[in-house]
Amino acid sequence: MRLSEADHAAVSAAVAAAEALSDGEIVTIVAGRSDAYHDVALHWAVLAMLGMLALLAAFPRIAERGWALVDPWATRSPTGGLLAAALVLVAATFLLMRLLLAWMPLRLALTPGATEARRVRRRAVELFRAAAEHRTKARTGVLLYLSLAERRAEIVADQTIHARVTPEVWGEAMAVLLAATRDGRPGAGMAAAVERIGAVLAEHFPRTAGDANELPDRLVEL
Template structure:
């Protein structure tokens, strides 16, 4: 089931960002995407792998089974010539490739067969791209932080600008990530984002407390791609 965010979810997250920024000079940007990549190459790799298994399977089959199979499709059961065998093999390769390739055009199946490490790398890459476009060096004090959620992968990333990154170790964001993923898996992405923002706000308030010079430099609203 594809998760969706309602208008109430948007308000919940926006309000959480506004509250979190009241205690810190930090600026929080929140972005939610349906997915971070099309994973077309994954479908292609599985199709090629399935195709390469065809000769391996044929190699271990008895000659009599191959002859019977040829007879079933071509109407004869004589010993195979090299040319006929190659043509038969080519047809099998093409058929298996196309069957697997089109089966994996179904996104939920492709996503299910994509290795977790691949999903994590591509979500991270997309989060960094979004951070560079929306938050990096867009504040005077380099105090922007991005909370990025990719729904189909059930993965999230927190990317921080220079002033925050220099003061906060990556594992400090663990509580925010944990509460976010827990709620996403439970079908509550809006609540998860809001609670994660609260945790991020606590970290920012500790390391970048509010000063009189602070202004709201980045939008508080949730961005949905």
């Protein structure tokens, strides 16, 4: 899902309007996803492989029938043949799962929510450190980050804001953003969230004389 030019313009306008009322600086970033989750795919493939081993242990005739495909005239399956058939079945299970989990929607569907939340948060913090942290004189930068594939968002604030505004205060901004994203309107959700972030900043850090625009207003799409 890509944001349109109109979405970019709406979010940039919302940032400019919010910053006009506060000394705070808002950075907005939208990413396709926050992680590739290769480890999740590997874990599921290994779990499927172990499941096949358990199945073979419970029903050894599966391996016998596998060896029968190699030597249909054998009256008795040799131990080595059974082990070889089991090895082939286990390897095939592993490779099949890896192939299936190359499809990102399935990989995301099988990723635990807690894992997604940690990866999105980690990526948001990384981007905040690169784009906003310590880049304003008063340490009043805020990052609004949306990860589309996971449909999760994060708000990360610089030290001055974090010292005076608790994370719970951003709840309304997060709620409107995620609701709009679920409805297929991430651009509108970002703009609405920026408006609410701006209201919080205006309350705690009203604009003072000489305030300058220290960070870009444009929406960054990764």
